[in-house]
Amino acid sequence: MLHYPQKSEVFVMIPFLCPVCRRPLTLTQSVYQCEKRHSFDLSRFHYVNLIRSSKKIHGDNAEMVKARTRFLQSGAYQPLKDQLTELIQTLNPSSVLDSGCGEGYYTELCETLKNCECFGIDLSKEALKQAGRSCPSVHFAAASVFELPLPDQTIDVIWSCFAPLAMAENARVLKDQGKLIVVGPGPRHLWGLKEVLYDTPYLNPQETTAAPEFDLIDEQTLRYEIQLESQAQIQDLFTMTPYYYKTSIENKQKLAALAQLSTEVEFILRIYQKKSV
Ligand SMILES: C[S@@+](CC[C@H](N)C(=O)[O-])C[C@H]1O[C@@H](n2cnc3c(N)ncnc32)[C@H](O)[C@@H]1O
Ligand SMILES: [Zn+2]
Numbered sequence: 001m002l003h004y005p006q007k008s009e010v011f012v013m014i015p016f017l018c019p020v021c022r023r024p025l026t027l028t029q030s031v032y033q034c035e036k037r038h039s040f041d042l043s044r045f046h047y048v049n050l051i052r053s054s055k056k057i058h059g060d061n062a063e064m065v066k067a068r069t070r071f072l073q074s075g076a077y078q079p080l081k082d083q084l085t086e087l088i089q090t091l092n093p094s095s096v097l098d099s100g101c102g103e104g105y106y107t108e109l110c111e112t113l114k115n116c117e118c119f120g121i122d123l124s125k126e127a128l129k130q131a132g133r134s135c136p137s138v139h140f141a142a143a144s145v146f147e148l149p150l151p152d153q154t155i156d157v158i159w160s161c162f163a164p165l166a167m168a169e170n171a172r173v174l175k176d177q178g179k180l181i182v183v184g185p186g187p188r189h190l191w192g193l194k195e196v197l198y199d200t201p202y203l204n205p206q207e208t209t210a211a212p213e214f215d216l217i218d219e220q221t222l223r224y225e226i227q228l229e230s231q232a233q234i235q236d237l238f239t240m241t242p243y244y245y246k247t248s249i250e251n252k253q254k255l256a257a258l259a260q261l262s263t264e265v266e267f268i269l270r271i272y273q274k275k276s277v
Pocket of ligand 1 (some may be wrong): 019051058059060068099100104105106121122123124127143144145160161162163164206236
């Protein structure tokens with residue numbers, strides 16, 4: 001029988017799990033430790049690294065993180081953050097997880113939730129350094145979304161924005177009837193950017209993720225136009241996208257010649273509910 005920490009002896013009620021033995025971790029004076037004495041320091045940036053060092057995996061690098069931070073701080077995706085915040089507030093959760101939280105732009109909505117234990121997980125330590133600064137009340141860990149360091153059936157709401165999606169692992173940590181909100185690009189997301197990059201831009205394909213553990217219960221679309229007013233802002237947006245890696249030098253030069261860019265953005269928010277067993 002595993003010993004689950006009591007409120008008096010720990011910082012959090014829902015414990016992170018040890019990546020070595022999967023036992024609960026207890027936080028004492030900036031060190032997380034399990035009963036087998038595997039220990040992990042809480043970094044001064046307010047996250048704990050629970051990636052086993054033998055695994056050579058990493059998330060977004062410093063350049064990508066800085067570009068995304070600058071872009072998001074411009075407010076261009078604020079309407080999405082507002083819609084997501086409202087949606088999560090109406091669910092009135094007592095525990096949430098931002099899965100693939102990056103530098104915490106959407107995790108910041110945790111600061112609006114009352115009596116709610118909040119977690120953020122990402123592989124990128126560069127991103128988490130930023131996230132820890134902006135969301136002091138959230139527990140952050142460097143870990144994979146495919147192996148979440150959280151116990152079974154403890155979380156009410158998970159959201160995943162433009163991040164890798166691990167349906168079975170999300171189902172494991174969600175309570176019965178818990179909600180999973182998946183935010184991704186709609187068909188015309190960044191159409192104006194793609195018109196510059198490609199002769200014949202394509203609509204983003206739409207796939208709902210069928211998973212036996214979940215029912216899709218709602219789908220919301222958010223669409224509006226953004227105006228980028230400098231080449232630096234255009235490059236920040238471009239660096240955030242998958243096109244950054246797929247575009248020819250010639251087409252990158254077309255983008256580099258622009259001083260302004262207007263583009264549609266279109267987000268789809270899919271809300272899944274975990275089936276009761
Ligand atoms: C496009 S970013 C989105 C970040 C954030 N959700 C946002 O919308 O601002 C994708 C994030 O997923 C993270 N990531 C990639 N693979 C991952 C994995 N297997 N486990 C956890 N995070 C991962 C990256 O480090 C990156 O921060
Ligand atoms: Zn352990």
